[in-house]
Amino acid sequence: xxxxxxxxxxxxxxxxxxxxxxxxxxxxxxxxxxxxxxxxxxxxxxxxxxxxxxxxxxxxxxxxxxxx
Amino acid sequence: xxxxxxxxxxxxxxxxxxxxxxxxxxxxxxxxxxxxxxxxxxxxxxxxxxxxxxxxxxxxxxxxxxxx
Amino acid sequence: xxxxxxxxxxxxxxxxxxxxxxxxxxxxxxxxxxxxxxxxxxxxxxxxxxxxxxxxxxxxxxxxxxxx
Amino acid sequence: xxxxxxxxxxxxxxxxxxxxxxxxxxxxxxxxxxxxxxxxxxxxxxxxxxxxxxxxxxxxxxxxxxxx
Amino acid sequence: xxxxxxxxxxxxxxxxxxxxxxxxxxxxxxxxxxxxxxxxxxxxxxxxxxxxxxxxxxxxxxxxxxxx
Amino acid sequence: xxxxxxxxxxxxxxxxxxxxxxxxxxxxxxxxxxxxxxxxxxxxxxxxxxxxxxxxxxxxxxxxxxxx
Numbered sequence: 339x340x341x342x343x344x345x346x347x348x349x350x351x352x353x354x355x356x357x358x359x360x361x362x363x364x365x366x367x368x369x370x371x372x373x374x375x376x377x378x379x380x381x382x383x384x385x386x387x388x389x390x391x392x393x394x395x396x397x398x399x400x401x402x403x404x405x406x
Numbered sequence: 407x408x409x410x411x412x413x414x415x416x417x418x419x420x421x422x423x424x425x426x427x428x429x430x431x432x433x434x435x436x437x438x439x440x441x442x443x444x445x446x447x448x449x450x451x452x453x454x455x456x457x458x459x460x461x462x463x464x465x466x467x468x469x470x471x472x473x474x
Numbered sequence: 475x476x477x478x479x480x481x482x483x484x485x486x487x488x489x490x491x492x493x494x495x496x497x498x499x500x501x502x503x504x505x506x507x508x509x510x511x512x513x514x515x516x517x518x519x520x521x522x523x524x525x526x527x528x529x530x531x532x533x534x535x536x537x538x539x540x541x542x
Numbered sequence: 543x544x545x546x547x548x549x550x551x552x553x554x555x556x557x558x559x560x561x562x563x564x565x566x567x568x569x570x571x572x573x574x575x576x577x578x579x580x581x582x583x584x585x586x587x588x589x590x591x592x593x594x595x596x597x598x599x600x601x602x603x604x605x606x607x608x609x610x
Numbered sequence: 611x612x613x614x615x616x617x618x619x620x621x622x623x624x625x626x627x628x629x630x631x632x633x634x635x636x637x638x639x640x641x642x643x644x645x646x647x648x649x650x651x652x653x654x655x656x657x658x659x660x661x662x663x664x665x666x667x668x669x670x671x672x673x674x675x676x677x678x
Numbered sequence: 679x680x681x682x683x684x685x686x687x688x689x690x691x692x693x694x695x696x697x698x699x700x701x702x703x704x705x706x707x708x709x710x711x712x713x714x715x716x717x718x719x720x721x722x723x724x725x726x727x728x729x730x731x732x733x734x735x736x737x738x739x740x741x742x743x744x745x746x
Contacts (some may be wrong), residue, residue, distance in 0.1 A: 427629030
């Protein structure tokens with residue numbers, strides 16, 4: 339499926355932890371870390387695991403901009 | 407201010423366009439593009455402009471994970 | 475790409491309007507209407523138009539529950 | 543209360559599971575499933591339970607559009 | 611309708627501006643300002659106008675916490 | 679870091695509970711309560727605790743408007 343969310347950052351899953359319902363994971367994007375909170379069931383459906391290639395996908399309106 | 411949102415990806419603003427109320431911009435994160443939709447007024451407050459260093463900041467629960 | 479967002483409701487685009495940067499559209503899901511605010515550029519990339527089949531895709535943490 | 547979020551899809555709760563803090567549930571919308579992640583406390587406040595009628599409510603900017 | 615989103619801050623609309631599709635407004639919550647980006651059509655539906663009482667409503671997972 | 683998210687409401691943390699991965703907390707904003715769902719790890723990083731001053735920070739597009 340092609341999606342209206344345009345930020346799709348390719349990286350590698352470096353860490354993951356399931357909670358009772360919500361899993362937290364980290365994706366390394368060229369040396370920078372994106373952290374994601376997704377349902378446990380999505381981890382199972384997509385067979386996500388550390389070491390695997392994956393995309394961090396974000397909707398445009400969910401990206402904030404910061405400056406030092 | 408230190409923030410609970412943990413994904414803070416450093417990059418460079420490569421494009422920006424103001425709308426009537428909402429601005430759209432692109433940040434290059436090590437060769438991958440993050441697109442952001444933020445208020446025009448935030449562009450003014452932060453003096454954002456193409457060529458400038460900036461962070462794409464995203465809440466953990468706003469990151470989806472995708473696999474090919 | 476397979477995605478961690480699990481709500482994917484199939485329907486038909488019944489209305490769309492581009493703004494200066496942000497487009498608004500309506501998708502009919504079996505007689506109920508979902509309204510979406512997405513970037514103009516996504517409308518162009520996905521060649522979205524009224525009359526077309528499309529999915530409304532929503533992250534689990536973006537769904538609220540309401541009762542009468 | 544009347545709300546600016548315009549997508550209010552009427553359906554029936556078909557499944558629910560509380561976590562330690564976050565509950566996950568499924569609402570059947572005319573045969574299609576919406577999954578929601580909401581606070582345990584909201585489940586208690588609204589007395590949500592499987593079998594009950596409920597609305598899946600989503601903000602316009604939280605709806606993505608996908609095409610095959 | 612009762613809603614799973616628990617932050618409902620009562621205040622007064624102090625400013626509003628419609629864009630082509632998206633309106634931006636400010637609500638004064640006891641002397642602090644919340645800014646909202648909502649569809650123009652919601653402004654019309656709810657007949658929102660400066661000077662009016664209104665609630666800023668936010669989903670739990672959309673609230674970040676910051677410290678100095 | 680200065681951020682494009684403009685709603686920053688100063689208050690005091692009045693309650694907090696960690697889950698397995700996701701923590702829920704309440705911030706008192708001049709007598710009104712904002713509830714937040716953030717990662718456990720952010721609670722640790724920011725050393726958040728009841729009784730402490732903190733900001734509830736919200737992106738403009740995550741604020742809904744409600745009227746009675």
